[in-house]
Amino acid sequence: xxxxxxxxxxxxxxxxxxxxxxxxxxxxxxxxxxxxxxxxxxxxxxxxxxxxxxxxxxxxxxxxxxxxxxxxxxxxxxxxxxxxxxxxxxxxxxxxxxxxxxxxxxxxxxx
Amino acid sequence: xxxxxxxxxxxxxxxxxxxxxxxxxxxxxxxxxxxxxxxxxxxxxxxxxxxxxxxxxxxxxxxxxxxxxxxxxxxxxxxxxxxxxxxxxxxxxxxxxxxxxxxxxxxxxxxxxxxx
Numbered sequence: 001x002x003x004x005x006x007x008x009x010x011x012x013x014x015x016x017x018x019x020x021x022x023x024x025x026x027x028x029x030x031x032x033x034x035x036x037x038x039x040x041x042x043x044x045x046x047x048x049x050x051x052x053x054x055x056x057x058x059x060x061x062x063x064x065x066x067x068x069x070x071x072x073x074x075x076x077x078x079x080x081x082x083x084x085x086x087x088x089x090x091x092x093x094x095x096x097x098x099x100x101x102x103x104x105x106x107x108x109x110x111x
Numbered sequence: 112x113x114x115x116x117x118x119x120x121x122x123x124x125x126x127x128x129x130x131x132x133x134x135x136x137x138x139x140x141x142x143x144x145x146x147x148x149x150x151x152x153x154x155x156x157x158x159x160x161x162x163x164x165x166x167x168x169x170x171x172x173x174x175x176x177x178x179x180x181x182x183x184x185x186x187x188x189x190x191x192x193x194x195x196x197x198x199x200x201x202x203x204x205x206x207x208x209x210x211x212x213x214x215x216x217x218x219x220x221x222x223x224x225x226x227x
Contacts, residue, residue: 032214043201043218044154088153090216096167097208098144099216101153 004091006102014110019076021105023089026070032092033065034099035074037085044088048074079109115219117202123225126192132222134185134202142208143185144216145177146201154201160185161207192226199223 003026013019021035032051036044048063050056050072056063062075072091076083089102115136124130134143142161146154159167160179168177174196176188185202199221208214 034215043199043221045218046215049215092208092214096156096159097142097161097214098156098159098167099214100156103153 004089004100004102006087006089006105008103009106010108011105012108012110013079015079015081017079017109019079019083019107019109021074021076021087021089021107023072023074023102024070025072025089025091027091027093028067028070029094030091031094033063033072034090034092035061035063035072036088036090036101037083038088038104039085047087076107079107081109081111083107084109115202115204115217117200117219117222119222120220121223121225123227124189124192125227126194128192129188129190131189132187132200132202132224134187134204134219135183136204136217137183138204138217139182140204140206140217141182142205142214143179144201144203144205145185145187146203146218148199148201148221158187189224192224194226197225 005024034049035047038044050063050065060077064073086104088104090099118133145157148154157171158177163179174191178186201221202219203216205216
């Protein structure tokens, strides 16, 4: 069973700060990585996808991928209270061609 | 239309009941998924359909029976469930993953199931 590891948190940051969320994965051949945001009682919604080493920016969000270290991260700049949610890291299992999710990191942005 | 629609939003059933969860998408996606999510846990894969054929069954108990009548519809038939089956059931769809795995899942809002 391929594994995706995240710190469960909660990660607490003040409003306006940078939130840094981290994820490691065990499958060396994985090529597709995703960050989903999930509010309590709601379904996951895609924040970012990343397929190549390096950084990918979209608005206040930056995803970082390091395949050699099997590490993917999500930075949220200028954090807002509305960013408070659980952030799920997901990795495409190349064998099964389905997403495997990490346990999620709960982010709390303090006003 | 960029949505995955799930019905019902909430379902309460007894252990002897038979019910179904329904999922529909009109994005032309040819892969559809059922995930189960318990409180404070990540989604867990149950079934994957690719081109209307079951491609993955994650050793799910037979009291859960998936069905894909056509490329837009996915059902999950429920029978003789247990209280521990109470969870949020998520449907998702995507393009069929290619060898690179580049693929994005779009999730429905989920069906919250309570088994009494």
